[in-house]
Amino acid sequence: MTRTRLTLYDTTLRDGQQTQGVQFSTAEKQRIAEMLDTLGVDYIEGGWPGANPTDSAFFDAAPRTRATITAFGMTKRAGRSAANDDVLAAVMNAGTSAVCLVGKAHDFHVERALGITLAENTQNIASSIQHLVSEGREALLDAEHFFDGYKANPGYALEVCRAALDAGARWIVLCDTNGGTLPAEIGRITAEVIAAGIPGDRLGIHTHNDTENAVAGALAAVDAGARQIQGTLNGLGERCGNASLTTLIPTLLLKEPYANRYETGVTLEALQNLSRVSRKLDDILNRVPQRQAAYVGASAFAHKAGLHASAILKDPSTYEHIDPALVGNARIIPMSNQAGQSNLRRRLAEAGIEVAPNDPALALILDQIKEREAEGYTYDSAQASFELLARRALGTLPDFFEVKRYKVTVERRKNKHDRMVSLSEAVVVVKVDGEKKLSVSESMDDTGSDRGPVNALSKALAKDLGRYQSAIDDMRLVDFKVRITQGGTEAVTRVIIDSEDGQGNRWSTVGVSANIVDASFDALLDAINWKLLQDA
């Protein structure tokens, strides 16, 4: 059976950036583009060249991708030619092979927001698309407010689509810009557009989540014949977000009637990276991943109800619509029951810790994890701290060294040039092999900048560990994440530290306290202990 090809168009770097609180750096945009490319989307919309320095810089050094990196912009304004419009010129200057321009398809917006005639607007769209095509670019039109426009004035909305098509646009993307059109209406209107002569294989769909129907709206358009889907990773985007490709991709690949009927550029193998890609994006944004996100959320395959959990043990398909491994996710069964223990044993075995099925230490470890998670710890993203906790419970963690005390000072004052400067200083006292060692470090880096108290503490702690010193000399702190979370009744700070050594090993540890310096210190201690354990 031949499957129809659907095209996936990602706009995380453009519409996704409209999420309140999201501001990508150029380097982050590059990392995200690479992640998208490993998934296998067809287009990556990189931003609006000329609109801000970050977007321009991204196109100046865009990564090499299989996907078509696409520049976004708007159609030329009235009163000048496409070739003489400086905003459009900046978009063209990004030099991408594909360019997507937004143009209005709703008469009300043309007259009210742009203040031009309908004919002028159609003309602006047509000549802008012609300009792209004459410069050898693949042209896409984002038909803004298409659905609202079609409901108000179907003739004009269709005229805009036809003008772009006749001018040579490869894709006309029907945008539900305000997110208010419900799926059934999106399906009906898309079918009417195709019946009016715009071929489905030239039509895209762009939906927003204002009624929680962005995914359903995109699917309804595909059902009606549209062949390109626009969306973002994790559903980032203006207001309530765009259609989530993180949800749409597995639905298209795994669920019927889509899996049998269509194909995309995403392979089943690449799909197994989906959960990781989703969480990596949240890492980059330092957002707390949504536990309940479809397919990729940490709770997406968590079976809390007792009846569900016991049936899952007999056969996972009783309460799972897909195998979580297909999207790189994992089943979670409450730690309290028997299944929790076999889960734990598997996780320990993965860390090279073999425990017999009925070892009482298993229950002890589960209890400790439960208790500490209630205090605000998380062991999902701090595997090294989890291993240390387990080894401590099993009595197999050596006492490498003991911390007797520490003291950190943070000071801000005027320097001799009458400028305010800050400096931190840390003193750590440890006992190694019966010998007491005092170390002191300050927070100044090589460039003379103050890196703060945790930096000073980290340096002091790693300064002199006696015979263990060589093992930690090549260790460095590569990431530091801080979250305020709830520990019992009080807000506490959770610090997760990522460390790296010279062999490229990378490990994560966690510390929790109402005192951020204390939480950081505990995570640092775990990081060093884990490293010493590897070398022991």
Place this chain on the structure above:
Amino acid sequence: MTRTRLTLYDTTLRDGQQTQGVQFSTAEKQRIAEMLDTLGVDYIEGGWPGANPTDSAFFDAAPRTRATITAFGMTKRAGRSAANDDVLAAVMNAGTSAVCLVGKAHDFHVERALGITLAENTQNIASSIQHLVSEGREALLDAEHFFDGYKANPGYALEVCRAALDAGARWIVLCDTNGGTLPAEIGRITAEVIAAGIPGDRLGIHTHNDTENAVAGALAAVDAGARQIQGTLNGLGERCGNASLTTLIPTLLLKEPYANRYETGVTLEALQNLSRVSRKLDDILNRVPQRQAAYVGASAFAHKAGLHASAILKDPSTYEHIDPALVGNARIIPMSNQAGQSNLRRRLAEAGIEVAPNDPALALILDQIKEREAEGYTYDSAQASFELLARRALGTLPDFFEVKRYKVTVERRKNKHDRMVSLSEAVVVVKVDGEKKLSVSESMDDTGSDRGPVNALSKALAKDLGRYQSAIDDMRLVDFKVRITQGGTEAVTRVIIDSEDGQGNRWSTVGVSANIVDASFDALLDAINWKLLQDA
């Protein structure tokens, strides 16, 4: 025109409690039931009497509501009569006028999970429903796995529904228990069930969000003729959650074709409480509200894109599908480097700062915001810091006081009981009205717990500000958010502090530095300056 009545069935207190990490207390269940009742849902499923002490206690002292408080349970087990099943007896003993029992409608589950014959299962369901009816209760059947069951064996799935109907069930609820059925299929199957003779006004729909289609699935069933919708507040529920009533209610009341065609027990007046109810539930659960939630999220009407923001200023309907006030939410035009001057002027005007359209200060302020956002600041969520920045640029910010220096010490050491304890101490030196003032505070709270260096600093800073002291006496720090972000080439810490005063004002300020204590200090300073400005 007569509207058809749709029935809303809330299961926040039962299926919502299956959310990972959610564990209601009896008092919380009572508060939530009261919130649901002010909204106007028809049924409130309170839990499973007998399954756990909390649920039993809730029914013992259930609040008086307009809505029908409903007990949940399962149909009787094989090998005993309904009257002699102790699990069912516990459900009946809750004494509710309505009882909802779950029974399996999928042959695979009957045989695989229950290990009984199909005929026995049908018989268990029929006699359980008969038992409820004979005891004078309104009976509902949650037909578990109905859609998967219908796809595998439509005859048996329908047999279960008919048996319940014939036994006197008021409602047969078609459950997509595993959340894997897509909306189009839910619509088709619901229509087939009605065509097979089960009347639509006896049918309910219960969907889950495993493909992000719970809301769309519920709407598809209503389109096909089902007349009861089950869901939860904020979409709580097992795995990815249930259909969100927080989304479905405004969709049914405000969006076509639903608003014209149907009515519910929720009035337009009650709808204005929706955002408050949603946030109150998050408060009870101690969850961070989802900014991007449809209708009720803080970002649901936030217009970040420059083009959108300027059109919104002309006419809000250009980029809003409904008026946010209808659901008790509010429009936000965030500051960001994508915002234009008109956006900025509007934002300033809202803060009581009038600036002429072509004032050169506007460009200066935008430049400063751009520059600081590149350093890692964000003004989207720190309105008070934005106002201070603007006033500084306009030369209208008084110098209330000057910080000469500060010093914070964080120490961890053994106390006299040989236990490790931490304590922080902060010294702040300020100059007010030419007078130098030294203040010192430590981080211990009333309970003797260490709250860390930022707490100590905050207390020292607010300890003695001379003639400004009375203005800040009722100020308190209510939230503290920390993110590691990119400032230029270096990772920096961004701290956002939420403060509150005795009049219930709440404001947010931001600080950025590689040094977390410095970043916090700057955010604290802004918080105090903003407060002094209000009282000046």
